[in-house]
Amino acid sequence: xxxxxxxxxxxxxxxxxxxxxxxxxxxxxxxxxxxxxxxxxxxxxxxxxxxxxxxxxxxxxxxxxxxxxxxxxxxxxxxxxxxxxxxxxxxxxxxxxxxxxxxxxxxxxxxxxxxxxxxxxxxxxxxxxxxxxxxxxxxxxxxxxxxxxxxxxxxxxxxxxxxxxxxxxxxxxxxxxxxxxxxxxxxxxxxxxxxxxxxxxxxxxxxxxxxxxxxxxxxxxxxxxxxxxxxxxxxxxxxxxxxxxxxxxxxxxxxxxxxxxxxxxxxxxxxxxxxxxxxxxxxxxxxxxxxxxxxxxxxxxxxxxxxxxxxxxxxxxxxxxxxxxxxxxxxxxxxxxxxxxxxxxxxxxxxxxxxxxxxxxxxxxxxxxxxxxxxxxxxxxxxxxxxxxxxxxxxxxxxxxxxxxxxxxxxxxxxxxxxxxxxxxxxxxxxxxxxxxxxxxxxxxxxxxxx
Amino acid sequence: xxxxxxxxxxxxxxxxxxxxxxxxxxxxxxxxxxxxxxxxxxxxxxxxxxxxxxxxxxxxxxxxxxxxxxxxxxxxxxxxxxxxxxxxxxxxxxxxxxxxxxxxxxxxxxxxxxxxxxxxxxxxxxxxxxxxxxxxxxxxxxxxxxxxxxxxxxxxxxxxxxxxxxxxxxxxxxxxxxxxxxxxxxxxxxxxxxxxxxxxxxxxxxxxxxxxxxxxxxxxxxxxxxxxx
Numbered sequence: 001x002x003x004x005x006x007x008x009x010x011x012x013x014x015x016x017x018x019x020x021x022x023x024x025x026x027x028x029x030x031x032x033x034x035x036x037x038x039x040x041x042x043x044x045x046x047x048x049x050x051x052x053x054x055x056x057x058x059x060x061x062x063x064x065x066x067x068x069x070x071x072x073x074x075x076x077x078x079x080x081x082x083x084x085x086x087x088x089x090x091x092x093x094x095x096x097x098x099x100x101x102x103x104x105x106x107x108x109x110x111x112x113x114x115x116x117x118x119x120x121x122x123x124x125x126x127x128x129x130x131x132x133x134x135x136x137x138x139x140x141x142x143x144x145x146x147x148x149x150x151x152x153x154x155x156x157x158x159x160x161x162x163x164x165x166x167x168x169x170x171x172x173x174x175x176x177x178x179x180x181x182x183x184x185x186x187x188x189x190x191x192x193x194x195x196x197x198x199x200x201x202x203x204x205x206x207x208x209x210x211x212x213x214x215x216x217x218x219x220x221x222x223x224x225x226x227x228x229x230x231x232x233x234x235x236x237x238x239x240x241x242x243x244x245x246x247x248x249x250x251x252x253x254x255x256x257x258x259x260x261x262x263x264x265x266x267x268x269x270x271x272x273x274x275x276x277x278x279x280x281x282x283x284x285x286x287x288x289x290x291x292x293x294x295x296x297x298x299x300x301x302x303x304x305x306x307x308x309x310x311x312x313x314x315x316x317x318x319x320x321x322x323x324x325x326x327x328x329x330x331x332x333x334x335x336x337x338x339x340x341x342x343x344x345x346x347x348x349x350x351x352x353x354x355x356x357x358x359x360x361x362x363x364x365x366x367x368x369x370x371x372x373x374x375x376x377x378x379x380x381x382x383x384x385x386x387x388x389x390x391x392x393x394x395x396x397x398x399x400x401x402x403x404x405x406x407x408x409x410x411x412x413x414x415x416x417x418x419x420x421x422x423x424x425x426x427x428x429x430x431x432x433x434x435x436x437x438x439x440x441x442x443x444x445x446x447x448x449x450x451x
Numbered sequence: 452x453x454x455x456x457x458x459x460x461x462x463x464x465x466x467x468x469x470x471x472x473x474x475x476x477x478x479x480x481x482x483x484x485x486x487x488x489x490x491x492x493x494x495x496x497x498x499x500x501x502x503x504x505x506x507x508x509x510x511x512x513x514x515x516x517x518x519x520x521x522x523x524x525x526x527x528x529x530x531x532x533x534x535x536x537x538x539x540x541x542x543x544x545x546x547x548x549x550x551x552x553x554x555x556x557x558x559x560x561x562x563x564x565x566x567x568x569x570x571x572x573x574x575x576x577x578x579x580x581x582x583x584x585x586x587x588x589x590x591x592x593x594x595x596x597x598x599x600x601x602x603x604x605x606x607x608x609x610x611x612x613x614x615x616x617x618x619x620x621x622x623x624x625x626x627x628x629x630x631x632x633x634x635x636x637x638x639x640x641x642x643x644x645x646x647x648x649x650x651x652x653x654x655x656x657x658x659x660x661x662x663x664x665x666x667x668x669x670x671x672x673x674x675x676x677x678x679x680x
Contacts, residue, residue, distance in 0.1 A: 104621065115604055115611070116618035119597075123618075123625040133632040143636045144647040147589060150629060151581055154593045157622075158573070158600040165604040 002048050003063065003110060005041040006070055007103055009034055014099030018130070021092040028085075031095020035078040038099060042071035061239050061309075065451040066109045069235070069313060072449070073102045073228055075440060076320040079433040083324045084220025086430030087331025091131035094221050101128040101224060105232040114164040114240035121236045122157025125200065125229035126150060131221035132213065145213035149225065152209045156196035160237060163192035167241055187253040190241075194257045194297045197237050200230040201290025202283065203264035204271065214283035219327045219336070222279070223320040226286055231316040234293050238308040241297070257298030258381045262393050264291030272400045278326045278336040281400060285322065285362075288397040289315040292377055295394075299381040307376035309451045314361070314370040314444050321358040321441035324434035325351065331427050333415045338404075343412025345405065347419075350431045352408065357438025359401040361445040369447030453562070456493065460568035463489040463602075464541050467575045467595050472537045474529035476521040476587055476644075483591050484514040486572065487623060490598040493565050495610035502616030509620035513594065513627025520631035520638075521587060527644055528585040530578075537575060545571035552606055559607050566606025572599030584646045586637040590630025597622055 013034025021027040046067040077098035084090030101124045108120035132146035166189040195206075202210030210226055217225070265288045272284035293315070296308035329344050329351050330336040345352040364371030378394045379387035443449045463486050470482035487510030496503045521527075530537050548570030552563030559566065572595050579585075580592030601619050605611050611619075637646045 104625075107618075107621075111614050111618065113612055113614050116614040119615070119618040119622050123622045126622075126625050126629045129629060130632060133629075133636045140640045140647050143633070143640065144584065147584070147586065147633055147646050150593070150633070151589065154580065154596060154626070158596050161600050162603050162607075165607045168608075 002045040003042075003067065003070075003106055006038055006045060006067070007106060009038045009041050010074075010099045010103035010106070013037065014096045014103060017096030017099065018093055021096065021134070024092050027092055028081075028090075028095060031099065032078065032081060034099050035074050035081065035095055038102065039071050039074040039078065042067050042074060046071060061109045061235070063110075065309060066106060068449065068451055069109065069232075069316075070102055070106050072313065072317050072440065072444065073105065074098070076223065076228070076317060076437065077102065079437050079440075080220050080223055080320065080324060080327070083327045083430040083433035083437075084218065086427055086433065087220070087327050089218045089327065089331065090220045091134040091218055093134050094131040094224070097127055097130040097221075098224055100130075101125075101229060105228070108232060108236050109239070114168055114236075115161050117236040117240060118157055118161045118164055118233070121229075121233040122153060122161075124232055125153040125157070125225075128225045128229035129153070132217045132225060139216055141216035142213070142218070145209070145216050146225070148209040149213050152199050152206070153229070156199045156233070159192050160196035160233075163189040163196070164241060167193070183249055187250050190250055190253050190297070191256065193237055193241050194260070194294055197234050197297055198260065198264065198290060198294055200233045201293060202226065202230070202287045203260070203290040203294060204267040204287055207268070207271070207284070207287050210287065211280055211283040214279040215277065217279075219279060219282075219323060219330060222282065223323045226283065227316050227319050227323070230286075230290070231312050234290075235309065235312055238293075238296050238305060238312070254298045254381060257294055261291045261294030261298060262390060264288070264294065265393055266396060269396045269399060272397070273403055276338050278330055278338065278341075281338075281404070282319070282323060282326055285397060285400050286315075286319055288400075289319065292374060292394050295377040295381060299377070304377060304380050306451075307373040307380070310369050310373040310447075311377060313451055314364075314373070314441075317437075317444045318358060318361040318370070318441040321354070321361055321434070321437040324430075324437040325354045325358050328354065328427060328430040328434040331430055332419055332424075335415055338407055340413060340415045342407055342410040343416045345408030347412050347416050348431070350435060354431065354434035354438045355401075355404065355408070357435070357442050359405070361438065361441030362401065363395070363398050364445050368445055369450055370445040453564070456562055456564040459489055459493050460545070460564040463493055463568045463598075464545055464571045464575070465538075467572045467599075468534060468538045468541050470591050470595060471575050471579050471588070472530040472534035474526050476525050476527045477518065479527055479587065479591055480514050480517050480521070483594050484510055486595060486598055487513070490568075490572075490602055491616065493562075493568060494602055494605035495561070495565070496616055498610070499613050499616060502611075502613040502620075505617050505620040506623070509624040509627075512624045513630075516627045516631040517587070517590065517634070520634040521644075524634075524638060524644060527587045528583060541571040541575040544574035560609035561606040563606065565602045569599045569602030569604075569606060572596070572602065575599075584637075585644045586630065586633040586646050587644050590626060590633060593626050593630065594623060597626065 017027045017031035049064050081095050104120050104124035108117045111117050129146045132142050199206040268284045268288035272281045296304045378390040382390050466482045466486040470479050473479050491503050491506040545567045549563055549567035552566035576592040576595035579588040637644050
């Protein structure tokens with residue numbers, strides 16, 4: 001019950017912020033105050049749980065893990081609102097939608113049945129799209145992109161909920177007939193869950209909706225719709241369905257998921273290296289993370305559950321940090337095309353620090369939480385002889401960061417060199433927010449904060 | 452096989468077919484609401500009054516939000532293949548689902564009628580959900596698909612737990628709210644229900660409630676889309 005204050009603040013302030021969004025100042029004030037209060041409530045729940053021992057909890061994931069995710073989500077949301085406000089690209093409903101999304105996410109992770117958890121995670125995903133529908137904040141293309149993502153969200157949620165009903169099929173009410181799910185049906189259900197997670201996380205070939213949204217929506221709203229919503233869905237799936245609750249021989253299906261996951265990582269990396277605008281690069285970077293998360297669904301071993309949680313939390317915070325940097329660096333030069341950003345690192349040391357932090361948070365270092373969890377996910381489903389190759393594949397997305405850094409170290413172009421003083425002052429908030437997000441990402445990546 | 456449940460399943464599927472086939476926006480919303488009211492009863496939640504109440508309230512809330520959003524915009528795109536074809540497709544899916552559920556009745560804990568109606572609703576909802584840019588049809592498709600999935604779950608696992616019902620109530624209300632936002636956004640952009648469509652040159656930015664219907668031959672299209680004076 002110690003999550004109750006968080007939920008009350010999240011739903012109360014979120015609803016009020018959304019209802020008053022015609023008045024930007026009032027709505028923003030309520031939303032920002034709500035985000036701060038919700039983070040405080042979540043942190044209090046975390047401290048009470050750790051100091052006072054387990055409280056009453058009959059749900060899914062452990063309360064400490066849920067509270068950690070919610071606190072990091074609210075802090076990330078708050079910083080993205082501030083970064084967006086600093087660069088002048090924040091949708092009015094972003095604070096309210098962030099609160100509501102995290103409220104549903106908290107319930108999804110807390111409830112005790114997989115169907116309810118997946119349905120609530122779908123509701124969280126749908127809510128996270130509200131900022132894309134703000135008049136003035138997003139273009140018509142952004143609204144169309146949000147509609148396409150909504151289709152994917154609902155479709156994935158429905159498929160996963162039906163598959164969960166199959167995979168967790170219990171005995172009939174009278175208990176007279178023992179239930180034995182056919183292996184083929186169980187395999188199809190597992191593939192359906194993996195497909196739903198892949199679709200939500202935008203893993204290639206399900207990337208079209210996410211990248212379409214990324215290219216047209218306000219960057220400050222992207223982490224909520226493309227990172228936190230899908231990550232919560234993946235966490236729910238991993239919690240309840242990986243490894244499969246059914247005792248069946250699913251080696252072929254697991255092999256398919258493994259190949260799809262690794263291919264998604266490679267293809268996502270290649271796409272991010274080809275595309276020429278920051279939003280697409282961010283979208284494909286998230287897609288590569290989704291490929292690695294798929295490995296958890298396909299892995300038969302028990303320990304991948306903890307590794308998947310650590311990995312997904314690091315992904316959520318690390319990619320939010322990268323999005324914060326995108327907002328700040330894009331706002332500084334007025335363009336998000338990579339050609340117009342040459343020399344950004346030379347002209348803005350603070351943004352270079354934020355980028356370095358986001359990079360290290362994403363890649364990790366040997367022994368760090370994110371590095372270890374990624375290695376576990378890559379090696380668990382494979383024989384020892386194939387594990388090094390899989391590890392090399394899952395480290396391939398590091399090239400995305402190398403490319404951005406190389407561009408940043410080139411000779412500065414005029415758009416980067418000649419930033420008006422007024423814009424610099426305005427963007428200080430966005431830069432500071434990006435720096436704090438990078439620090440948060442480093443803390444999670446290193447295991448200082450985490451599950 | 453219970454005659455009462457069969458009749459209810461047929462009514463739910465009929466509601467779904469009307470919702471996706473009709474061109475009248477408010478009839479679509481009413482039919483979807485009827486599906487949302489009938490589904491939890493078919494799923495066996497009569498013994499869970501709190502969960503049933505939550506499902507009914509969420510259905511009414513979603514309907515209200517959509518009703519407000521389509522005010523003054525009486526026409527939706529409707530089914531491109533017409534209601535007889537929609538009905539036949541849904542019936543075929545329902546019969547197939549019923550046969551499958553009867554064949555697997557040893558493994559399934561719920562009524563086969565629920566499975567059949569759920570599959571029929573999912574099939575009926577697929578086209579509006581995944582094809583086209585009509586914001587109302589997309590929302591209706593999403594709502595019907597959610598109801599269909601819940602019925603299939605009930606057919607597989609028996610009467611759902613209260614928590615599952617409450618979660619579905621949350622999803623229905625959320626889809627209603629997001630769908631209403633989509634509709635409002637579509638109307639602000641194009642004047643109609645189609646997302647991403649361009650407003651004709653000289654058209655007004657907003658349309659007040661209750662504006663006159665469109666010109667002859669284009670029933671339900673707002674006046675601002677008619678010929679320029």
